[in-house]
Amino acid sequence: MTANQRLFSLLILISSPILFYSQPILALNSSDSIDANATSFIRKSCGATLYPDLCYSSLSGYSSAVQENPGQLARVAVGVSLSKARSMAAYLSNVSRQADYGAEPRVASAVHDCFSTMSDAVDQIRGSQKQLRHLVPGAALFRLQMSNVQTWMSAALTNEDTCTDGFEDVPDGPTKTDVCDRVSRVAKFTSNALALVNNYASEGTTSSGNP
Incomplete structure (x- = not known):
């Protein structure tokens, strides 16, 4: 092999890795751009909620699923709200059982009532989630379905809110403070989800939200 041939072979070996790896790098940059657009969309959409920081922190992790789709954002927000409400209902169930043993009667009654209303909230959010998963194309039907979700x-x-209202006549104490603080936080997730549902419903079409 001549000196020129050896030099040519060496150049091929050096340039091959560059050619091989260039395409994945471009793909990664493209993916980063899509994620950035999605997170920007979520941040902007959360600006219409009462608790925008909580909205963004709880939903930005789902940017790859949401993309820039208001329907998907509404579905994810309702799903997060449902998860929080379910956890709260499970917590209240435990507190309710404990309150039956030695708790002040008004505290026990308020906790039982709170558990009942939170369980109702779970069922209602679950119904909203189910409706959002089965939207049928068509402006008139879409408006009816979204009206159900909003309701x-x-x-x-x-x-x-009724859950915490039930503690108004209960003396201050650790149970009252803990339950009311936890429920109030769950209500913020529900409020944000409702705002995003309202935003999606205002579009009046399923075209941007179909799975």
Whole structure:
């Protein structure tokens, strides 16, 4: 092999890795751009909620699923709200059982009532989630379905507020403070989800939200 041939072979070996790895790098940059657009969309959409920081922190992790789709964002927000409400209902179930042993009667009664209303909220949010998963194309039917979702999410939020209202006549104490603080936080997730549902419903079409 001549000196020129050896030099040519060496150049091929050096350039091959560059050619091989260039395409994945471009793909990664493209993916980063898509994720950045999605997170920007989520941040902007959360600006319409009462608790934008909580909205963004709880939903930004789902940017790859949401993309820039208001329907998907509403579905994810309702799903997060449902998860929080379920956890709260499970917590209240435990507190309710404990309150039956030695707790002040008004505390026990308020906890039982709170558990009941939170359970209703869970059912209503679950109904909203199911409806959002089975939207049928067509402007008139879409408006009817979204009206159902809005009604159920509003009712869920009302039930969560009712839970804390039930403690108004209960003396201050660790149980009252803990339950009210936890329920109030859950209600913020529900409020944010309702705002994003309202935003999606205002579009009046399923075209941007179909799975």
